[in-house]
Amino acid sequence: MTKIGLEIHCQLTKLASKLFCSCKAEYRNLEPNSNICPVCAGLPGSLPLLNKKAVEKAAMISLALGCKIPGKIGFFRKNYFYPDLPKNFQITQYNAYGPTSIGSDGKMEIEGKEIRIRRIQLEEDPGRLVYEGTSEKTMITLVDYNRAGTPLVEIVTEPDFETPKQVRKFLNVLADLVENIGVSDPYLEGAMRVDGNISEGDGNRVEIKNVGSFSDIEKALLFEITRQQSLVERGIEVQAETRHWDEARRITVSSRSKEEEQDYRYLPEADIPIVLIGNESLDKISTQMPESIIARKERYVKKYGMPAQVADVLSSDRFYSDLFDKSHNEKNAKEVSNIITTDLMGFADTREKKLELKITSKHISDLADSILENKLTRNSGKLALQEMVKTGKALTDVISSLDLGHVSDVGSIEKIIDEVFKEEEKAVAEAKQNPDTINYLVGKVMKKTKGKADPATTLDILRKKLSV
Amino acid sequence: MNLGISATEFVSQAKEGALSVEEFVAKTLDRIKKIDEKIHAFITVDSQNALDKAKAIDKKIKSKEKTGICFGIPISLKDNICTAGLKTTCASKMLESFVAPYDATVTSRLKSEDAIIIGKVNLDEFAMGSTTEFSYFGPTKNPWNPEYVPGGSSGGSGASVAALECLASLGSDTGGSVRSPASFCSVVGLKPTYGLISRYGLVSYANSIEQIGPVAKTVEDVAFLLNIISGHDVHDNTTVNHGHVDYVKDIKAGVSGKKIGIISQMIGDGIDKEVASATTSAISKLQDLGAECVPVSLDAVNHSVAAYYTIASAEASSNLSRYDNLRYGFDFSTEGYEFKAFISKARSNFGPEVTRRMLLGAFVLSAGYYGKYYLKAQKVRTMIKAQLDEAFKKVDYLISPTMPILPFKVGEKIDDPLKLYLTDINTVTANLSGIPAISVPFSMSSSGLPIGIQLFANSFQEKELLQAAHALQETSKLPEMSL
Numbered sequence: 001m002t003k004i005g006l007e008i009h010c011q012l013t014k015l016a017s018k019l020f021c022s023c024k025a026e027y028r029n030l031e032p033n034s035n036i037c038p039v040c041a042g043l044p045g046s047l048p049l050l051n052k053k054a055v056e057k058a059a060m061i062s063l064a065l066g067c068k069i070p071g072k073i074g075f076f077r078k079n080y081f082y083p084d085l086p087k088n089f090q091i092t093q094y095n096a097y098g099p100t101s102i103g104s105d106g107k108m109e110i111e112g113k114e115i116r117i118r119r120i121q122l123e124e125d126p127g128r129l130v131y132e133g134t135s136e137k138t139m140i141t142l143v144d145y146n147r148a149g150t151p152l153v154e155i156v157t158e159p160d161f162e163t164p165k166q167v168r169k170f171l172n173v174l175a176d177l178v179e180n181i182g183v184s185d186p187y188l189e190g191a192m193r194v195d196g197n198i199s200e201g202d203g204n205r206v207e208i209k210n211v212g213s214f215s216d217i218e219k220a221l222l223f224e225i226t227r228q229q230s231l232v233e234r235g236i237e238v239q240a241e242t243r244h245w246d247e248a249r250r251i252t253v254s255s256r257s258k259e260e261e262q263d264y265r266y267l268p269e270a271d272i273p274i275v276l277i278g279n280e281s282l283d284k285i286s287t288q289m290p291e292s293i294i295a296r297k298e299r300y301v302k303k304y305g306m307p308a309q310v311a312d313v314l315s316s317d318r319f320y321s322d323l324f325d326k327s328h329n330e331k332n333a334k335e336v337s338n339i340i341t342t343d344l345m346g347f348a349d350t351r352e353k354k355l356e357l358k359i360t361s362k363h364i365s366d367l368a369d370s371i372l373e374n375k376l377t378r379n380s381g382k383l384a385l386q387e388m389v390k391t392g393k394a395l396t397d398v399i400s401s402l403d404l405g406h407v408s409d410v411g412s413i414e415k416i417i418d419e420v421f422k423e424e425e426k427a428v429a430e431a432k433q434n435p436d437t438i439n440y441l442v443g444k445v446m447k448k449t450k451g452k453a454d455p456a457t458t459l460d461i462l463r464k465k466l467s468v
Numbered sequence: 469m470n471l472g473i474s475a476t477e478f479v480s481q482a483k484e485g486a487l488s489v490e491e492f493v494a495k496t497l498d499r500i501k502k503i504d505e506k507i508h509a510f511i512t513v514d515s516q517n518a519l520d521k522a523k524a525i526d527k528k529i530k531s532k533e534k535t536g537i538c539f540g541i542p543i544s545l546k547d548n549i550c551t552a553g554l555k556t557t558c559a560s561k562m563l564e565s566f567v568a569p570y571d572a573t574v575t576s577r578l579k580s581e582d583a584i585i586i587g588k589v590n591l592d593e594f595a596m597g598s599t600t601e602f603s604y605f606g607p608t609k610n611p612w613n614p615e616y617v618p619g620g621s622s623g624g625s626g627a628s629v630a631a632l633e634c635l636a637s638l639g640s641d642t643g644g645s646v647r648s649p650a651s652f653c654s655v656v657g658l659k660p661t662y663g664l665i666s667r668y669g670l671v672s673y674a675n676s677i678e679q680i681g682p683v684a685k686t687v688e689d690v691a692f693l694l695n696i697i698s699g700h701d702v703h704d705n706t707t708v709n710h711g712h713v714d715y716v717k718d719i720k721a722g723v724s725g726k727k728i729g730i731i732s733q734m735i736g737d738g739i740d741k742e743v744a745s746a747t748t749s750a751i752s753k754l755q756d757l758g759a760e761c762v763p764v765s766l767d768a769v770n771h772s773v774a775a776y777y778t779i780a781s782a783e784a785s786s787n788l789s790r791y792d793n794l795r796y797g798f799d800f801s802t803e804g805y806e807f808k809a810f811i812s813k814a815r816s817n818f819g820p821e822v823t824r825r826m827l828l829g830a831f832v833l834s835a836g837y838y839g840k841y842y843l844k845a846q847k848v849r850t851m852i853k854a855q856l857d858e859a860f861k862k863v864d865y866l867i868s869p870t871m872p873i874l875p876f877k878v879g880e881k882i883d884d885p886l887k888l889y890l891t892d893i894n895t896v897t898a899n900l901s902g903i904p905a906i907s908v909p910f911s912m913s914s915s916g917l918p919i920g921i922q923l924f925a926n927s928f929q930e931k932e933l934l935q936a937a938h939a940l941q942e943t944s945k946l947p948e949m950s951l
Contacts, residue, residue: 045570
């Protein structure tokens with residue numbers, strides 16, 4: 001049997017400042033080493049100042065994953081020499097001498113399977129190494145400390161996964177979860193990083209590091225299962241080691257470094273006093289928690305009779321579910337959910353497009369109401385939506401500028417039908433014999449009105465005129 | 469102009485316009501130029517800046533502008549306290565050319581009260597030592613007899629004040645580093661309660677036990693400095709908001725009716741005879757002033773030196789790991805080195821005592837030994853605190869000699885680290901427990917070497933501690949510096 005466990009590093013990208021100083025938490029796209037201060041650069045004499053908001057956000061993740069939160073949390077130093085680490089130690093949390101990390105013993109259910117969360121810890125991200133030069137000999141390593149001190153939450157699972165597919169699904173759900181509670185934007189480059197550990201049967205455990213994306217972790221694990229199984233079949237023992245994912249060759253490669261043997265000489269961080277988390281502050285944090293994805297899905301199914309699949313798609317995305325919750329009312333809920341899950345999500349099929357959407361809840365509710373009040377056909381509605389997400393203009397403006405107004409008065413539709421009858425004598429005769437072909441004539445009317453004729457009225461008049 | 473006046477006296481004269489700050493500072497700088505060759509208290513002297521500041525303050529006093537309460541007191545800072553634009557070397561090759569881009573909180577508080585930072589003074593490298601012999605820049609000598617050590621690690625602070633090269637100094641006390649030189653140089657030195665003074669800008673050695681402490685000629689001067697530098701700081705999460713206390717007010721309250729515990733473990737075996745008799749004499753003088761003195765036993769003290777060196781070394785090994793010469797340090801090209809080789813090469817430039825303690829610290833923290841050494845040392849710490857809490861239910865103060873022995877000759881103990889470590893026996897207790905302790909100069913040995921007496925009080929009882937220290941100070945008349 002395959003056993004897979006994960007260590008997920010998730011940056012708290014929604015915080016304004018770093019974990020121990022007032023530098024920006026958002027380090028991306030800045031001039032190298034411009035987002036640093038004496039504290040995050042680890043200058044002599046500087047002291048870390050704990051960002052209390054980071055503790056709150058980490059507590060929110062812990063709560064969302066059903067973890068226990070201890071009454072006091074503390075920080076430890078993990079000592080090792082590496083150029084991306086300005087102090088040559090990382091301030092993190094450590095439970096070996098009693099539970100002092102922000103969360104422990106949680107769980108999350110994925111497709112009926114329970115994945116246990118061993119612990120959640122709050123820690124600082126190191127800086128970034130940038131390699132320049134073409135060959136190993138000319139290569140130079142540059143260090144950018146802009147990222148150093150960015151707040152990070154490490155989530156460690158028990159080895160409860162059995163397949164890489166479960167892992168992928170778990171990561172997607174986890175990404176939605178941290179986005180939903182507003183602590184992180186997991187899709188920012190480097191915001192969510194995953195290491196895996198995997199073993200076959202009673203075999204040794206192999207760590208897999210350096211995996212860039214969720215789809216790559218699935219591939220790396222699949223590769224590793226095949227590799228380990230073929231070793232077992234040939235009677236060769238799997239080595240306990242750390243392997244790196246080689247993105248180009250799509251294989252895992254032994255990293256040869258003996259990282260697991262490193263002694264981190266953990267030491268309590270005396271510069272940061274123990275943080276007391278009383279029931280009162282926990283209650284306060286709980287009230288700040290948004291509705292969970294699962295609760296929201298249930299609400300959508302129960303209250304609005306949404307099909308489970310639609311409710312699932314809508315509830316797991318904070319942006320779209322917020323849009324739904326703000327734009328719907330008792331009457332138009334179904335129409336609103338349709339507009340969002342079929343049309344809007346269709347337009348914004350990539351993250352970049354989603355970020356560019358110029359859509360407000362008013363756009364959506366106006367649109368749904370217009371369709372329900374027969375002022376706009378679904379077809380025109382889709383065109384109007386497309387224009388609104390691009391320009392952000394109000395629905396009425398879009399309707400007039402694109403000339404999408406609905407034609408529903410009987411007189412004008414009759415006139416058009418008469419024109420169609422003249423042009424389509426053969427089809428008219430056929431429709432009289434076989435009423436199933438009537439849709440062809442409806443189509444012609446629609447073409448002439450550019451989709452604006454009300455389909456129901458059109459059909460009504462056609463039937464009368466053809467006496468079918 | 470008498471450079472031997474106290475800082476308090478200086479302030480009252482400067483305030484009245486009775487002395488020229490510029491003249492005083494110029495005289496002080498002259499004296500440094502003249503005698504510091506013999507003492508070697510200073511690593512950096514900031515002459516021009518000090519004179520400019522002095523001129524500006526004189527002008528403010530003359531024109532009756534609002535002037536900071538220091539009125540230009542020339543102060544030296546231990547060279548592990550950061551000063552923007554002025555080197556902070558920690559007496560180490562590793563920081564030979566390091567200039568901090570910011571002021572320590574104590575530095576900025578002093579500056580904003582118009583103190584003049586006249587220079588940076590010597591220490592054992594990274595404050596690790598009890599004699600100031602382990603400085604990359606060479607040892608500091610005792611102004612009372614330059615053949616002798618001034619104590620340490622804040623030897624530059626003690627010596628610069630004693631030798632009249634400044635009116636006061638700030639040192640740092642991790643295991644006695646302010647009180648040891650205060651005792652050996654016949655000046656007053658306070659180790660405040662952990663959390664009373666911001667450590668922001670103090671280069672860490674053992675961050676869970678060390679505090680910045682004032683060194684001055686009189687107890688009033690120490691109280692005066694404490695008023696300026698103590699209190700909560702947003703840059704240091706370990707500082708405590710203790711409200712405003714005026715340490716100078718009521719400093720002459722005396723000790724009548726107070727109860728003083730004599731720590732049995734600190735006056736027994738291994739103590740120098742003259743130190744012992746000075747302690748007895750101090751006790752009887754305090755009794756004459758109306759204090760009741762009783763013996764108190766703190767048996768956890770027997771483990772204090774071992775616990776101190778375990779904890780301090782462990783923290784040092786972590787605190788000093790950032791010195792890899794990659795971001796700042798000394799001139800040393802990375803060319804041709806693989807990362808790990810570069811780090812080892814660069815870090816081989818630490819001196820012997822720092823290297824010893826970092827190795828010891830790395831050992832006690834390593835897997836399998838943490839429980840055996842580090843946790844055990846933490847238990848001793850808890851035990852000491854518990855015994856002190858118990859003692860302070862019965863007494864107001866505790867008393868002991870600051871150092872168990874008289875100042876010794878430069879080089880005498882440098883090859884025997886264990887012997888040196890044992891001289892900390894009376895001072896480390898205050899660091900491990902966090903309580904305040906002060907060394908008050910009390911007498912001179914037959915050979916003309918200073919003897920200091922140490923008083924302890926419970927946490928955040930600095931005001932009461934200074935009152936007792938003042939009472940003790942008034943009982944003796946000590947010789948003036950003749951150098």
